[in-house]
Amino acid sequence: xxxxxxxxxxxxxxxxxxxxxxxxxxxxxxxxxxxxxxxxxxxxxxxxxxxxxxxxxxxxxxxxxxxxxxxxxxxxxxxxxxxxxxxxxxxxxxxxxxxxxxxxxxxxxxxxxxxxxxxxxxxxxxxxxxxxxxxxxxxxxxxxxxxxxxxxxxxxxxxxxxxxxxxxxxxxxxxxxxxxxxxxxxxxxxxxxxxxxxxxxxxxxxxxxxxxxxxxxxxxxxxxxxxxxxxxxxxxxxxxxxxxxxxxxxxxxxxx
Numbered sequence: 001x002x003x004x005x006x007x008x009x010x011x012x013x014x015x016x017x018x019x020x021x022x023x024x025x026x027x028x029x030x031x032x033x034x035x036x037x038x039x040x041x042x043x044x045x046x047x048x049x050x051x052x053x054x055x056x057x058x059x060x061x062x063x064x065x066x067x068x069x070x071x072x073x074x075x076x077x078x079x080x081x082x083x084x085x086x087x088x089x090x091x092x093x094x095x096x097x098x099x100x101x102x103x104x105x106x107x108x109x110x111x112x113x114x115x116x117x118x119x120x121x122x123x124x125x126x127x128x129x130x131x132x133x134x135x136x137x138x139x140x141x142x143x144x145x146x147x148x149x150x151x152x153x154x155x156x157x158x159x160x161x162x163x164x165x166x167x168x169x170x171x172x173x174x175x176x177x178x179x180x181x182x183x184x185x186x187x188x189x190x191x192x193x194x195x196x197x198x199x200x201x202x203x204x205x206x207x208x209x210x211x212x213x214x215x216x217x218x219x220x221x222x223x224x225x226x227x228x229x230x231x232x233x234x235x236x237x238x239x240x241x242x243x244x245x246x247x248x249x250x251x252x253x254x255x256x
Contacts, residue, residue, distance in 0.1 A: 183253025
C-alpha cells in the first residue's frame with residue numbers, strides 16, 4: 001500500500017507517516033483474498049507489491065504457502081507484522097528480485113499509480129507462472145455515515161488538502177481505468193471496505209494521507225486539528241462509532 005516503485009521523495013513522504021499507516025489504514029475484506037486465491041493456478045507463492053506495513057500480505061498468508069512482500073520504504077516495512085509465511089524485503093516494484101515463472105498471484109493495493117507501470121508490467125509477465133494472476137486495486141474517497149459529517153470530510157479532501165495531492169492521485173479517482181493493463185481480464189465481483197470508527201480513528205486515518213503530510217510540511221500545522229473541531233459537535237460522544245466505507249476499483253488478469 002505504499003510506493004514500491006516510487007521516487008525517493010515519495011518513499012520519504014510515506015516513511016514520515018509509516019507508524020500511522022500501520023495503525024489506521026483499513027484492512028481489505030477476507031472475501032477478496034479468498035476469491036483471488038481461487039483464481040490462481042496454485043497457492044504456492046504470492047507477491048504483495050508495495051506492501052506498505054503488510055496489511056494485504058498478512059491476509060495473503062492465510063491462503064498461500066509463501067508471500068514475498070516488497071516495498072521501497074524501509075520505514076514502512078519496519079512497521080509490518082512478522083509472519084512465518086511472509087518474507088519482507090526492501091525492493092522497487094520494477095525489480096523485486098523474484099525468479100522467473102515463480103509466482104502464482106501478484107497483488108498491488110493502492111500503489112500502482114506510483115509505479116513505472118510499463119516496466120512493472122514487464123516484470124509481472126516475467127515472474128508469473130503460466131496462467132498466473134495479477135490483481136491491481138485502489139479505493140476511492142472515504143464515505144462517512146451522516147450527511148453533515150461526510151460533507152466536511154469531502155470538503156477536507158478537495159478544498160483543504162486538495163492542492164497538496166500529488167498529480168498521480170488522479171489515477172485513483174479514475175479507478176486506474178486510464179492505466180494500461182496488458183493481461184487477459186478476469187471478471188471480478190464487487191468488493192468494498194467497511195469499518196466502524198471513532199472520530200479519533202478517522203482523524204488518525206486522515207493523517208496518513210500523502211496530501212495531509214504535504215500540507216503539514218508546507219504550512220507547518222496539522223490540518224486535521226481544525227477538521228476534528230468541526231466534527232466534534234456532530235459526534236455524540238468520543239466513543240461513538242460511525243460506519244466508514246471505501247469502494248474498491250479492482251482489475252484482475254491472467255498471464256498468457
